[in-house]
Amino acid sequence: MVSVCELLGIKYPIIQGAMAWIADAYLASAVSNAGGLGIIASGNADAEWVRSEIRKVKEMTDKPYGVNVMLLNPHADAVIDVICEEKVPVVTTGAGNPGKYIAKLKSCGIKVIPVVASVALAIRVERAGADAVIAEGQEGGGHVGEATTMALVPQVADAVNIPVIAAGGIGDGRGIAAAYMLGASGVQVGTRFLVAKECTVSRNYKDMIIKAKDSDTVVTGRSTGHPVRVLKNKLAREILALEKRSADPAAEIEKLGTGALRAAVKDGDVVNGSVMSGQIAGLIKKEQTAKEMIEEMFKEAAEIYEDRATICRSGCSISRDG
Numbered sequence: 001m002v003s004v005c006e007l008l009g010i011k012y013p014i015i016q017g018a019m020a021w022i023a024d025a026y027l028a029s030a031v032s033n034a035g036g037l038g039i040i041a042s043g044n045a046d047a048e049w050v051r052s053e054i055r056k057v058k059e060m061t062d063k064p065y066g067v068n069v070m071l072l073n074p075h076a077d078a079v080i081d082v083i084c085e086e087k088v089p090v091v092t093t094g095a096g097n098p099g100k101y102i103a104k105l106k107s108c109g110i111k112v113i114p115v116v117a118s119v120a121l122a123i124r125v126e127r128a129g130a131d132a133v134i135a136e137g138q139e140g141g142g143h144v145g146e147a148t149t150m151a152l153v154p155q156v157a158d159a160v161n162i163p164v165i166a167a168g169g170i171g172d173g174r175g176i177a178a179a180y181m182l183g184a185s186g187v188q189v190g191t192r193f194l195v196a197k198e199c200t201v202s203r204n205y206k207d208m209i210i211k212a213k214d215s216d217t218v219v220t221g222r223s224t225g226h227p228v229r230v231l232k233n234k235l236a237r238e239i240l241a242l243e244k245r246s247a248d249p250a251a252e253i254e255k256l257g258t259g260a261l262r263a264a265v266k267d268g269d270v271v272n273g274s275v276m277s278g279q280i281a282g283l284i285k286k287e288q289t290a291k292e293m294i295e296e297m298f299k300e301a302a303e304i305y306e307d308r309a310t311i312c313r314s315g316c317s318i319s320r321d322g
């Protein structure tokens with residue numbers, strides 16, 4: 001099977017998570033220049049915003065990059081047209097089944113890597129021509145499925161013959177090493193890149209990630225069919241309370257949620273805004289450049305391989321030092 005680095009023309013098999021309103025040309029080009037695959041998150045944006053970010057990335061890097069299409073975006077059809085016109089090298093998709101777009105993207109020479117949250121969707125997108133899949137567990141931030149990364153990745157790896165990229169809960173070299181052990185051949189990392197020096201998210205958002213503990217995220221919106229992992233704050237508590245007391249909370253949640261991600265990302269309102277984050281936020285303690293993060297993570301992963309291989313070969317009865 002082709003490696004993720006060969007498939008994408010990158011140095012490290014790491015894809016930057018597509019964080020709506022956050023992952024713009026600045027973050028994407030920083031990750032690509034550092035040897036990973038930077039991603040512009042199109043979220044709910046319109047096609048012309050996406051074109052303008054693509055053109056900025058082209059100015060800021062000569063390395064491969066990608067655009068994520070969030071399939072709930074009402075502008076998704078037009079975004080796909082722009083991606084083809086601009087000859088974007090790689091597309092990732094999220095929050096749905098991208099089946100109807102795969103043939104068109106492939107005909108434009110674009111590599112297609114859908115995010116999947118189930119084995120069934122992984123098989124379907126492989127049949128439709130996907131080049132790889134990102135198997136994302138519910139530890140991730142933003143829109144999530146049900147399965148955990150630990151359970152999902154090996155099952156997807158057994159079910160398909162294309163590379164599997166693990167996502168959800170990965171924030172350091174230990175996570176990368178673990179993903180490899182589960183059958184992945186690359187990783188997607190979102191939450192850690194939120195605090196990259198090149199990430200333009202508000203100061204308050206970054207500080208909330210850096211201060212977060214393991215138990216600080218919660219999933220809101222399960223009752224509406226659009227579950228979203230966020231850091232606990234006033235908005236999250238209001239949505240959870242609403243879901244408990246109302247039989248049909250969807251309309252009210254929609255009202256509360258409108259503009260909430262933008263408010264947290266751009267205006268720094270981390271009280272009434274939506275602070276999407278993965279569970280791994282508790283591990284993230286400092287700002288670094290994207291390059292420092294990537295190099296540190298892969299160095300750690302390589303060291304763990306050496307160390308843990310000895311433990312595995314020796315068996316449980318022999319201690320690590322023995």
Ligand code: TUI
Pocket residue numbers: 020043044070072093094095096097115116117121136141142143144145226228261276
């Ligand atoms: O897409 C994401 N995460 C996102 S998108 C986003 S923007 C947004 N803003 C407000 C409300 C809702 C979204 C924020 N975070 N991650 C990729 C992902 N996709 N995770 C899980 C899935 C997924 C889930 C179910 C993919 C496919 C799926 O099944 C669809 C089907 O038809 O089988």
